[in-house]
Amino acid sequence: MNKKLWLTYGMLTFATATWGSAFIAGKYAVQSFEPATVAFFRFFGAVILLIPLMFVMEKNRQKPNLKDYGLFAVLGLTGIALYNIFFFLASKHAPVIKSSLFIASNPVLIVLLSALFLKETITRNNVIGLAIALSGAFFIITEGHLLSLFKLGFEPIDFVLMGAVVSWALYSVVGKVVLKKFSSVESTTYAVAFGTLFLMPFALAETSWQDVQQATGTTWFAIIHMSVLVTVVSFVMYYNGIKEVGAAKASIFINVMPVSAVIMATLFLGENFTAAHAIGAALVLSGVYIGTNPRLFKKKQAEKLVKNEIA
Structure with missing residues (x-):
């Protein structure tokens, strides 16, 4: 495996592991603001950083046409606005086990949509x-009690x-x-800029200037963390990963996200790290x-063929 590929995989691991910290930061942020407002401040802070970053890093930028702006608007609507509204609504009204389960199923839909619309080759590996x-x-989310999944009614x-899962899958595929x-x-x-515009009416409707003044330092630190690391750094890395490997x-x-979320909850919220979490983490890393x-099973098959020929 070449160095560039290792770097891409390293960036994807860092990006998705950092998303796990959003669960912890979000928990602190919603103590002062409603969910849509937290999302708005997060992405508003991110876009302030991203615009100058884009001008510095991309000297030879192409000017987007009307169709491009339409695609950017779809990205902002799906991955930034709708996903966050759905996610925070669910975290407020649904059990954590159910929310986590739905979010963890995201890759399945992305793989299916990638095969259908992008004609990406889906290998056995x-x-x-x-x-x-x-x-x-699933093992991490249910803490090893997989049968508890069947007890969750519709x-x-x-x-x-489902809206959250579909939104993120569309964001990844359109991206x-x-x-x-x-x-x-x-x-x-461009995606974050459009997403921030879509979130603004919700933030204005549910938040007063008094709420902003009364927000704690911890809340603002959590929002800054989500703006800089969880959004700017991680989103750029994730998109770069999509570009390089599909x-x-x-x-x-x-x-990787639920693994990092569990580890961070143990470190910062004092939650217990169980044997089920360790087994789940090992399965996730093995699966990744x-x-x-791509050569893992091919290599073994080749070795088997050589042995058969020698015999």
Whole structure:
């Protein structure tokens, strides 16, 4: 495996692991603001950083046409505005186990949509790796009690959770189309700018100036963390990963998110790290390795053929 590919995989791991910290930061931020307002401030802060970054990094930028702006608007609507509204609504009204389960199933839909609309080749390794990583994510979410999944009945909030999954899958797949013409920095900047505009009416409706003045230092620190690391750095890295290895393969790394969320909850919120979490983390990492290593089974098959010929 070449160095560039290792760097891409390292960036995807860092990006998705950083997203896990959003669960912790978000928990502090919603103590002062409503969910849509937290999302608005997060992306407003991010776009302030992204615009100058884009001008510095992309000297020879292409001017977007009307169709490009339409695609950027779709990205902003799906991955920035709708996903965050659905996600925070669900985190407020649905059990954590159910919310986490739906979010963890995201890569499956991304793989299917990538195969259907982007004509990406889905290999056996991708499928095996995805299945193992997904089982690891489920193991972490249910703390080893997989049967508890069957006890969760269907509720109206499940439509909201489905909305979150579909929104992120569309964001990843449409993003691949945009990345054929624009860089990861440009794509992220335009998507976040449109998403911030879509979130603004919700923030204005649910937040007063008094709420802003009374927000704690911890809340603002959490929002700054989500703006800089979780959004600017991680989104650019994730989009770069999609550009280099495709949406299907990049989506396997999403399963790293629950692993990092559990580790950070243990460190910062004092939650227990159990044996089930360790097993789940091992499954996720194994799944990511298998799903991103196309020669793994081919190598073994080749060795078997050589042995048979010698015999």
